Amino acid sequence: MAAVTADYYDGRSARAHSVSLSLSADMLVVQGEDVARRDPLHALHISEPMGAAPRLIKFADGAHCEVRDHDALAVLLDAGGHRDGWVVRLHGRWRWALAAVIIAVASVAAGYRWGLPAFSEWLAFRLPERTLAQMGKSTLAFMDEHMLSPSALPTARRQRLREAFEKLQVPDGKAVRYVIVFRNGGSVGANAFALPDGTILVTDQLVFLARHDEEILAVLAHELGHLDRRHSLRMLIQGSIVGVVVAWYLGDVSNVAAGLPAMLLQARYSREHEREADAYAVSMLKANGISPGRMADVLRRIEQAQESRECGAGGEQTGILDGYMASHPATSERIRMLGRD
Amino acid sequence: MLHSSGTAQAVAFKFSGRGGEYFRIWIVNLALTILTLGIYSAWAKVRRLQYFYRNTSLAGSSFDYHGAPVAILKGRIIAVVLLVFYNVAGGLDPFLGLGAFALLMLFVPWLIQRSLRFKLHNSSYRGLRLGFDGTVGGAYRVFLLWPLLAYVTLGLLMPLAHQRIKAYQHGSSRYGAERFRFFAAEGGFFSIYFKLLGLVILLGIGMAVLIGMVMGGMTALNVQGADEERQAVIFGMAMLVIFGIYLTAFMVLGPWFSARIQNLVWNGTALGAHGFFSNVRARDLFVIYLTNFIGIVLTLGLYKPFADIRLARYRLEHMALNLQGSLEEIVAGHLHDVNAAGEEAADLFDFDISF
Numbered sequence: 272m273a274a275v276t277a278d279y280y281d282g283r284s285a286r287a288h289s290v291s292l293s294l295s296a297d298m299l300v301v302q303g304e305d306v307a308r309r310d311p312l313h314a315l316h317i318s319e320p321m322g323a324a325p326r327l328i329k330f331a332d333g334a335h336c337e338v339r340d341h342d343a344l345a346v347l348l349d350a351g352g353h354r355d356g357w358v359v360r361l362h363g364r365w366r367w368a369l370a371a372v373i374i375a376v377a378s379v380a381a382g383y384r385w386g387l388p389a390f391s392e393w394l395a396f397r398l399p400e401r402t403l404a405q406m407g408k409s410t411l412a413f414m415d416e417h418m419l420s421p422s423a424l425p426t427a428r429r430q431r432l433r434e435a436f437e438k439l440q441v442p443d444g445k446a447v448r449y450v451i452v453f454r455n456g457g458s459v460g461a462n463a464f465a466l467p468d469g470t471i472l473v474t475d476q477l478v479f480l481a482r483h484d485e486e487i488l489a490v491l492a493h494e495l496g497h498l499d500r501r502h503s504l505r506m507l508i509q510g511s512i513v514g515v516v517v518a519w520y521l522g523d524v525s526n527v528a529a530g531l532p533a534m535l536l537q538a539r540y541s542r543e544h545e546r547e548a549d550a551y552a553v554s555m556l557k558a559n560g561i562s563p564g565r566m567a568d569v570l571r572r573i574e575q576a577q578e579s580r581e582c583g584a585g586g587e588q589t590g591i592l593d594g595y596m597a598s599h600p601a602t603s604e605r606i607r608m609l610g611r612d
Numbered sequence: 613m614l615h616s617s618g619t620a621q622a623v624a625f626k627f628s629g630r631g632g633e634y635f636r637i638w639i640v641n642l643a644l645t646i647l648t649l650g651i652y653s654a655w656a657k658v659r660r661l662q663y664f665y666r667n668t669s670l671a672g673s674s675f676d677y678h679g680a681p682v683a684i685l686k687g688r689i690i691a692v693v694l695l696v697f698y699n700v701a702g703g704l705d706p707f708l709g710l711g712a713f714a715l716l717m718l719f720v721p722w723l724i725q726r727s728l729r730f731k732l733h734n735s736s737y738r739g740l741r742l743g744f745d746g747t748v749g750g751a752y753r754v755f756l757l758w759p760l761l762a763y764v765t766l767g768l769l770m771p772l773a774h775q776r777i778k779a780y781q782h783g784s785s786r787y788g789a790e791r792f793r794f795f796a797a798e799g800g801f802f803s804i805y806f807k808l809l810g811l812v813i814l815l816g817i818g819m820a821v822l823i824g825m826v827m828g829g830m831t832a833l834n835v836q837g838a839d840e841e842r843q844a845v846i847f848g849m850a851m852l853v854i855f856g857i858y859l860t861a862f863m864v865l866g867p868w869f870s871a872r873i874q875n876l877v878w879n880g881t882a883l884g885a886h887g888f889f890s891n892v893r894a895r896d897l898f899v900i901y902l903t904n905f906i907g908i909v910l911t912l913g914l915y916k917p918f919a920d921i922r923l924a925r926y927r928l929e930h931m932a933l934n935l936q937g938s939l940e941e942i943v944a945g946h947l948h949d950v951n952a953a954g955e956e957a958a959d960l961f962d963f964d965i966s967f
Contacts, residue, residue: 278673280739285788286940287673287738318676319659321637323628324666325674335739337674358659361640368636371643372914378646511699 275343279306282333292328292336292344294351299328301336312351319359383513388540391508395501403504407468414464414472415454422453422475429453432473435484436491442554447499451491453478461573463490465497467504477569480576485561486569489552493566496551502544509540549605567609574602622889624932627925629667631918637663638917654685665735668928671939678741679734687727694719717756725751732785738939746784754780771801774873782881796880804872808865815861819854826850863905867897878931886939889932900926 274291279301281288290303298309310330318327326344328336338344361367422429433451441447449469456462456474464472471494473487481487497503553563641656658681665675694716701712725748732744758773775798782794829846871894878890904919 282739284940285738285740318662318666321663321666322630322633324663325669327666327676333739358640358644362636365636368639371639374643375639375646378643515695 273343273346275338275340275347277301277328277336277338277340279303279336280334281306282335290336292338292347294347297351299351312353317348317353319355319362387509387512388505388543391505391512392501394508395504398504404468406504406507407466407470410466411452411470411472418457418459419454419472419474420457421455423455424453424475424478428478432478432484432487432491436488439488439492439555439559441495442551442558445499447495449495449498461576463494465494465503467501467507469498471495471498476576477573480572481569482572483565483568485556485565486572488561489556489563489566490569492552492555493548495555496548497544499551500544500547502548506540506544545605549609553609563609567606570602570606570609621935622932623671623935625928626669627667627928628669629664629921629924631921634663634921635914635917638920639914650688651685654681654688657681657684664924668924670737670933671935673738676736677734678736679730683730687730721751721755722748724755728781737787740788743786743788744784745786746780750780750784771805772798774805775801778877782877787883790884793882793884794880795882796876800876800880804869804876807872808869811865811868812861815857815865819857822857823850823854826853863902864898867901868894871897874927883933885936887934889934890930892927892930896926 274293277290277292279288279290280286288304288306290301290306293300293302294312295309297312299312299315301308301310308330314331316327316329318329320326320341325337325339326341328338361371436451447469449471451471451473453473453475456476459474459476461476461480462474463477466472471491473491477490478487481490549566552566556563556566637659641652641659644652645656658677658679661677661679665677668675698709698712698716701708725746728746729744732742735742754773754776758769758776762768762770762773775796778796779794782792785792826846827850871892874892875890878888881888900922904915904922907915908919
């Protein structure tokens with residue numbers, strides 16, 4: 272066996288000693304300028320092979336050898352019975368790298384599709400009431416300050432809607448705590464929101480837009496569906512996790528571009544939630560003898576109102592991004608599912 | 613190569629890392645980290661740093677990294693707890709979030725000082741550890757007081773704060789018993805920051821002119837009776853152009869700033885009598901950043917390890933140490949100090965928080 276050339280450092284000075292390494296029984300023999308030592312090979316720490324980087328043989332007293340003679344060292348280590356760890360074998364082969372790519376992609380996809388929704392649902396139903404109340408309160412306060420103004424609806428009108436909704440039966444008999452509040456939507460327009468603490472926020476514009484009170488009840492049922500499934504809370508949890516993961520993964524690339532994919536990834540969850548809330552509303556309406564068509568009617572009206580505001584010209588708008596970007600499923604799809612088209 | 617000659621000689625850093633090799637380490641790290649729900653990330657970090665350190669050599673010897681994965685895991689758990697605490701507090705109530713932010717800020721300088729100690733103590737070259745002697749008080753001055761002063765003066769003192777941070781980092785470091793010295797003056801930092809400001813203003817003017825032209829074009833088209841759909845397309849294109857400029861600004865100014873700062877800082881750093889030398893060029897960094905960015909986007913991130921290797925190679929191979937005599941000589945005179953400094957630094961509270 273050819274001797275292995277190496278540089279020896281004693282750990283106390285920066286001086287390099289040229290040495291040669293050889294094996295005598297199970298002892299590693301180091302010999303060279305001012306150095307002569309014998310140590311049992313198995314007691315030494317031998318660094319993993321890392322390409323062209325030198326391998327380091329470390330002694331217990333802080334000394335070490337830097338070896339660049341990779342082929343000769345491999346022969347010596349093999350003869351001495353040294354085996355590299357399992358991770359080193361993973362690093363050595365392209366097929367393991369390919370397996371790692373597949374594992375990484377598959378687990379990220381599975382985590383996004385099933386893991387994250389399941390986790391956020393689990394967490395959403397375990398957060399204390401106080402937390403929910405606090406979150407609802409600060410969200411409403413924020414919206415009041417920046418977007419909304421007090422409702423212009425007569426008190427009697429508001430009371431009538433509240434009472435009508437209260438009379439409705441909940442689909443699976445599972446009571447959901449809620450409070451209905453009315454606000455002038457301003458730039459928000461005709462819309463309704465379900466906040467984490469059980470507040471259902473309805474804009475005056477929605478009430479004006481509806482041609483029949485049952486349409487408003489349909490929207491309220493949809494929002495109650497969101498509350499029942501704690502959607503806003505789950506979105507918040509999922510959003511923070513998706514945000515952290517995307518920022519971590521893309522962080523070094525560009526912080527500018529990191530926001531967009533996070534938004535796209537969130538949109539999918541959002542659409543799923545809308546479908547769930549629609550399904551809840553349909554079963555609630557049916558249970559109370561109201562046609563789910565009311566829901567379709569009000570959806571169509573909301574869409575028309577938004578279009579006439581946004582485009583000025585109105586008309587059918589079929590953007591290619593509708594399916595991927597939108598936070599809600601396309602209205603036409605929702606109306607189809609509600610069985611009125 | 614390293615025998616005492618008495619005359620100065622510039623010795624360049626060399627980097628032998630290879631993209632394909634590092635890719636395999638990186639992807640196995642990623643997969644194992646996912647499979648262990650993040651726990652392996654500490655071991656992954658050690659392997660990553662070992663790959664970069666051991667493939668970096670100076671005057672025929674390599675660097676090495678000794679960080680213990682468990683210490684890193686400890687640091688990461690603390691960091692995650694802090695992040696969750698901060699996010700939850702912010703989500704619950706804006707005021708609570710503000711309080712948490714203030715609390716976190718109070719904590720950060722101490723954490724930075726700890727992780728600098730950890731990082732340098734766990735780095736070695738020719739069998740001798742590096743070390744960091746910066747005090748906690750010093751960390752609070754440069755990582756809290758100076759940034760606050762920079763903030764209060766609307767960024768006017770930002771260059772000064774930057775200089776103080778670098779002086780703290782480099783001026784408190786050791787190699788064995790030999791101290792690093794930092795002598796890059798404030799003037800250099802002010803000059804870079806003022807030029808950056810100038811470039812930002814130039815870009816801003818350019819952007820304003822372009823937006824003006826697009827707006828003008830839109831109005832002209834409107835006069836010619838173009839329909840609204842067409843107008844919307846033009847507007848969309850205008851937004852794309854503006855986003856493009858914004859991105860270019862980052863892609864151009866980022867590398868420019870980074871190159872200037874690296875050169876300033878390292879040309880102003882010495883190890884004892886041996887001065888460092890750095891000549892990174894902004895346009896080279898720009899090309900590397902741009903092609904790395906394109907590669908990473910096109911491969912959905914798989915190019916990342918290749919990009920890291922390219923950048924490390926460029927940055928390292930444009931640095932050198934001006935040796936006055938030999939490295940073997942400087943450290944040989946301080947045997948006892950070196951030995952003592954080694955063990956005690958690894959106390960219980962040492963951990964690494966940097967991701």
